[in-house]
Amino acid sequence: MKNILVLTHRSQDVALMSKAVSATSTLIHAADLETARALHSRTPFDLIMADIVILEAAAEPQSEFVFSEHPFVAANPFVQFVVLCPRENAHMGIASVEQGAAGYLLYPVEEKELELLLASVTRALSRDFELEFLRDRFWKTEWLDVIRSSTPGMRRVYDSIKAVAPTIATILILGETGTGKGMMARLIHRHSQRCEKPFISVHCGAIPDTLIESELFGHDKGAFTGADRRKPGKFEMARGGTIFLDEIGTISPPAQIKLLQVLQDGTFSRLGSSTAMEADVRIIAATNADLAALVDQGSFRKDLYYRLNVFPIELPPLRERLEDLPALAEQFITNLNVKYGKEIRQAHPAVLEGFRTYDWPGNIRELENLIERAYILETGTALMPHNFPVETMLNFESDTICGQAGATLAQARKRAVDQFEYAYLTALLEQTRGRINRAAQKAGVTPRQLNRLLTRHNLDKNTFKSK
Numbered sequence: 001m002k003n004i005l006v007l008t009h010r011s012q013d014v015a016l017m018s019k020a021v022s023a024t025s026t027l028i029h030a031a032d033l034e035t036a037r038a039l040h041s042r043t044p045f046d047l048i049m050a051d052i053v054i055l056e057a058a059a060e061p062q063s064e065f066v067f068s069e070h071p072f073v074a075a076n077p078f079v080q081f082v083v084l085c086p087r088e089n090a091h092m093g094i095a096s097v098e099q100g101a102a103g104y105l106l107y108p109v110e111e112k113e114l115e116l117l118l119a120s121v122t123r124a125l126s127r128d129f130e131l132e133f134l135r136d137r138f139w140k141t142e143w144l145d146v147i148r149s150s151t152p153g154m155r156r157v158y159d160s161i162k163a164v165a166p167t168i169a170t171i172l173i174l175g176e177t178g179t180g181k182g183m184m185a186r187l188i189h190r191h192s193q194r195c196e197k198p199f200i201s202v203h204c205g206a207i208p209d210t211l212i213e214s215e216l217f218g219h220d221k222g223a224f225t226g227a228d229r230r231k232p233g234k235f236e237m238a239r240g241g242t243i244f245l246d247e248i249g250t251i252s253p254p255a256q257i258k259l260l261q262v263l264q265d266g267t268f269s270r271l272g273s274s275t276a277m278e279a280d281v282r283i284i285a286a287t288n289a290d291l292a293a294l295v296d297q298g299s300f301r302k303d304l305y306y307r308l309n310v311f312p313i314e315l316p317p318l319r320e321r322l323e324d325l326p327a328l329a330e331q332f333i334t335n336l337n338v339k340y341g342k343e344i345r346q347a348h349p350a351v352l353e354g355f356r357t358y359d360w361p362g363n364i365r366e367l368e369n370l371i372e373r374a375y376i377l378e379t380g381t382a383l384m385p386h387n388f389p390v391e392t393m394l395n396f397e398s399d400t401i402c403g404q405a406g407a408t409l410a411q412a413r414k415r416a417v418d419q420f421e422y423a424y425l426t427a428l429l430e431q432t433r434g435r436i437n438r439a440a441q442k443a444g445v446t447p448r449q450l451n452r453l454l455t456r457h458n459l460d461k462n463t464f465k466s467k
Helices: 011-021 031-042 050-054 073-074 085-100 112-133 150-165 181-190 209-217 253-263 291-297 302-308 321-339 348-358 363-377 391-395 398-402 408-432 434-445 447-456
Strands: 003-007 027-028 045-053 080-086 103-107 172-176 198-203 242-246 280-289 309-312
Touching: 003 011, 003 031, 011 112, 027 031, 027 085, 027 408, 031 045, 050 080, 050 085, 080 085, 080 112, 085 103, 112 447, 150 181, 150 309, 172 181, 181 198, 181 242, 181 280, 181 321, 209 253, 253 302, 280 321, 291 302, 302 447, 321 348, 348 391, 348 408, 408 434, 408 447, 434 447
Parallel strands: 003 027, 003 045, 045 080, 080 103, 172 280, 172 309, 198 242, 242 280
Antiparallel strands: none
16 A cells, blocks of 8 residues: 545544554545545545545535545546544444445544554455456456556556457557557567467667668578578568567668568568568557658658558557556566565655656656666665656656645645755755765855755765766
């Protein structure tokens, strides 16, 4: 359970709950329904612990209250509810469970009851998520973490993949660099009827024009200078399986003609040979370019474009799926723990807040690379802000301040100051390469004061000396 929203007027209970979950989760407090809705719509929560009176205020008048139809569910269909109510009204908590709540807690909240309930809800959430994707046994178990998404745009992408994967249709995957086009191609192949056959990936943009035909279709001995033996091409290697042609917009005109032949009649020939060979492959192409514009410019064949564009799938950029940042970060950290053998549990909440205000020009690939760099530098159990480039931590805009409206003024002020100090100190140490005296002089404080600040924010000056 990572993100918890507490919707109540009772600040004394919030303080106890925050203390109880601080080691494993991020808890945000909202005192009214409007603030809670705004917070949840921007970054959907896994669990909402809400006063039953406030929660029922969102229901339609004179209608039966059902949790599965609550407006909060629209932003995250996996959200779980725990009802908060006075002990003298315990019957309201019992009734809420019958209406779909995961459980209830009675005021004043007791720490032991909270811990037991959270453990139960965590198990239920995990089970519900798995059942959602295994209901018709379509998604392979090993891909369940990959297809986690709270973003409607990505859920539509997965619905499209689910529909087209079992067919033999040609697919064109569109999207900016780093959005995961290669991963989606593998996902399609793994869930196709050809999943036991080869998956051959070709980065067309990395192959010189003079070699692209040979790489794709192979060549016979003597086909050109230096061709001292017969060589099979990628289409032969992929026989019975799938070939993924990344950056398809970069291939040369002669290669476009031969690829069109494959798509039209299912045959090709090696360079230097007149013998037609059957192309028993499923083609998935991808590009970050506007193929329609390339057609208009005359650099890409119109008939090839139409043949490739049978089933287009467009991947949204990371800046349009910020709700998925916590899940993506968690997945990358898990993978890195296996790769490097460390035990880092999570990214610090300030890191995730910084991520949400960054533009992500490199998309998911940039996120993965930044997390790996921070992981290598990290000496604690959580990825801290100072191990990330300052530009990913500095862009706290007005919407970040608005997002703190659910906290008290003192809490919001402290959080903003902490975020600013993290970013300022990181930039300062970057500039001075970890030299404390020089950094203190620039900051207008004594070295002792600066060291105290670095200790508070878990910043190590030695980390910056090698930069």
